[in-house]
Structure formats: C-alpha cells, structure tokens
Amino acid sequence: MRSPIRAKAWLLGLLIGLPLVATARADEEHAKLPPGPIKDRIELMEHVGDDAEAINDALKAGKPADAADPADRIAAAMPKFDALFPEGSTGEGSRAKPSIWTSRDEFDAFSTYLKKDAEAVAAAARSGGDVKTASRKMFKACKSCHQKFRQPKEGEEG
Ligand code: HEC
Structure with missing residues (x-):
C-alpha cells in the first residue's frame, strides 16, 4: 500500500513538474535556433x-x-538586450519588427524606460514603498515596446 506521505510527494511532483515541462519545451524551441544574437x-x-x-x-x-531581486535582474538585462540587435537581425525564429532599425532611438528609449521602471520597483520593494503601482508602470513599458516593435503571434494581439 502506498504511504500517504509518498502519495503527497507524488502529487507535489505532478504539480510543480508540469510548469517545468512547459519551460523545458520553450527552451527546446530556442535551442533549435542557430547561435547568434x-x-x-x-x-x-x-x-x-x-x-x-x-x-x-x-x-x-x-x-x-x-520583488526586489527579480526587478534588479530586469534592470541589469536591458543594456545587454539592446546590444543584441545588430542592424537587420530579424527573420526566421524572430519576432523583431524591421522598424527597430528605422526607429532605433525610440526602441532604445523604450528599453531605458523599462530599466528605470524596474529600478523603481526594486527601490520600492526595498523601502516598503508602493510596489504594486511601480510594477504596474513597469508592465506598461513591456507592453508598449512589444506593441510597437514585436510581431504579434499568429492569431494573437501584441
Ligand atoms: C525595448 C523593447 C522591449 C521591452 C521594453 C520589452 N521587450 Fe520583450 N521583447 C522585445 C522584442 C523585440 C522581442 C522579440 C525578440 C525576437 O524574437 O527577436 C521580445 C521578446 C520577449 C519574450 C520572448 C518570447 C516571445 O514571445 O517573443 C518575452 C517572454 C518577453 N519579451 C517579455 C518581456 C517582459 C516581461 C518585459 C517587461 C518586463 C519586456 N519583454 C520588455 C522587446 C521588448
């Protein structure tokens, strides 16, 4: 007979295992892309x-x-992200719109806004401030850039 403790462990594995499978699948998709920006x-x-x-x-x-540590990581990621858009690097496997390279200043500005917003989230999180309002502003920065510079997925908006 299965012990209740083992049954619980099995159930937990099932619950936390499923998102792990989904993440692994997304990673596999990227793994198929050729090395590069x-x-x-x-x-x-x-x-x-x-x-x-x-x-x-x-x-x-x-x-x-x-929220402080993940917000720090987002702020640190953005300058690296900007550097991964050499002129014309779009096509197979990428959702980057070609307008990134005709409106480069605007694209970089969106990235700077997000960096600042993420810094504000981290500061609020460390000082007991209003993390909710700060993060709402940050999520708007994600959305604005995606709407303007990322191709919608098939059958999806923005
Ligand atoms: C400066 C513009 C910009 C900002 C700001 C930005 N993104 Fe993106 N994001 C992009 C572009 C462009 C791509 C597509 C890159 C490609 O496919 O080559 C992308 C891709 C992604 C992907 C990869 C999967 C997919 O569907 O393309 C995720 C996840 C994502 N962004 C999440 C976020 C989140 C969350 C934020 C805010 C915290 C954010 N992004 C802020 C421009 C931005």
Missing part, C-alpha cells in the same frame, strides 16, 4: 519574462519585498 536575445527576454512573473507572484503572495 536572435537566440541570445530571446533567451535573455525569457529570463526577463520569468523575473516579471516572480514580481507578480511576490505581489500575489503579499510579499512585495521579494
């Missing part, structure tokens, strides 16, 4: 996405101070 920046952005989720989770759990 497109692959590097998509991987970097996936980490930014994970950190954004961690900030959301911290707020949902009522632990806004936990």
Whole structure:
C-alpha cells in the first residue's frame, strides 16, 4: 500500500513538474535556433519574462519585498538586450519588427524606460514603498515596446 506521505510527494511532483515541462519545451524551441544574437536575445527576454512573473507572484503572495531581486535582474538585462540587435537581425525564429532599425532611438528609449521602471520597483520593494503601482508602470513599458516593435503571434494581439 502506498504511504500517504509518498502519495503527497507524488502529487507535489505532478504539480510543480508540469510548469517545468512547459519551460523545458520553450527552451527546446530556442535551442533549435542557430547561435547568434536572435537566440541570445530571446533567451535573455525569457529570463526577463520569468523575473516579471516572480514580481507578480511576490505581489500575489503579499510579499512585495521579494520583488526586489527579480526587478534588479530586469534592470541589469536591458543594456545587454539592446546590444543584441545588430542592424537587420530579424527573420526566421524572430519576432523583431524591421522598424527597430528605422526607429532605433525610440526602441532604445523604450528599453531605458523599462530599466528605470524596474529600478523603481526594486527601490520600492526595498523601502516598503508602493510596489504594486511601480510594477504596474513597469508592465506598461513591456507592453508598449512589444506593441510597437514585436510581431504579434499568429492569431494573437501584441
Ligand atoms: C525595448 C523593447 C522591449 C521591452 C521594453 C520589452 N521587450 Fe520583450 N521583447 C522585445 C522584442 C523585440 C522581442 C522579440 C525578440 C525576437 O524574437 O527577436 C521580445 C521578446 C520577449 C519574450 C520572448 C518570447 C516571445 O514571445 O517573443 C518575452 C517572454 C518577453 N519579451 C517579455 C518581456 C517582459 C516581461 C518585459 C517587461 C518586463 C519586456 N519583454 C520588455 C522587446 C521588448
């Protein structure tokens, strides 16, 4: 007979195992891309996405101070992200719009806004400030850049 403790461990494995499988699948997709800036920046952005989720989770759990570290990582990622867009690097496997290179200043400005917004989230998290309002502003910065400079997925908006 299975002990209740083992049954619980199995259930937990199932619960936490499923998101791990989903992440592994996304990683596999990127693994298929040839080495280069497109692959590097998509991987970097996936980490930014994970950190954004961690900030959301911290707020949902009522632990806004936990948003500080992921916000630091987002702020640190953005200058690296900017450097991964050499002229014309789009095409197969990339959702980058060609307008990035005709409106480069605007693209870089969006990235700087996000860096500043992420710094503000980290500062609020460390000082007991309003992390919710700061992170709402930060998420708007993600959305603005995606709407302008990222191709929508098939059947999806922005
Ligand atoms: C300066 C513009 C800019 C900002 C700001 C930005 N992104 Fe992105 N993001 C992009 C572009 C462009 C791509 C597509 C890159 C490619 O496919 O070559 C992308 C891709 C992604 C991806 C990879 C998967 C996919 O569907 O393309 C994730 C996840 C993501 N962004 C999340 C975020 C989150 C979360 C934020 C805010 C915390 C954010 N991004 C802020 C421009 C931006």
